[in-house]
Amino acid sequence: MRGKRMVISLVGLNLVILGGAVAVLVWSGSSLAEPVAAVNANTAALGPWGVIAAALAVGIGSLGAAIAVAAVGSAAMGAMSEKPELGGRALIFLGLAEGIAIYGLIVAIMILGKF
Numbered sequence: 001m002r003g004k005r006m007v008i009s010l011v012g013l014n015l016v017i018l019g020g021a022v023a024v025l026v027w028s029g030s031s032l033a034e035p036v037a038a039v040n041a042n043t044a045a046l047g048p049w050g051v052i053a054a055a056l057a058v059g060i061g062s063l064g065a066a067i068a069v070a071a072v073g074s075a076a077m078g079a080m081s082e083k084p085e086l087g088g089r090a091l092i093f094l095g096l097a098e099g100i101a102i103y104g105l106i107v108a109i110m111i112l113g114k115f
Contacts, residue, residue: 050112054112057104057107057108058101058108061105064100064104065097065100065101066101068098069098076093
């Protein structure tokens, strides 16, 4: 139960930090398009919301993958302690859980590349 509280508090802290950063950017009238244009001219047309959407795609995808890998990994280790021959199957399930983060990265690349 204590680990669950820590995960919830860390997620809440990340959301507060993200919300604070967005509030500062909106309040100051700053645009995220200038630094992005220096890296890639194609992403300048996205404006700040396109960059924020790409960041959220990667962040939320990675958070989901972390939760899935934690659950699958602990169950896999428990199963392997009783039957060591289940190691190969456990790696497959861990790879499927990690694929969630890769999907988020692909979506972010598609957003920044404007398809």
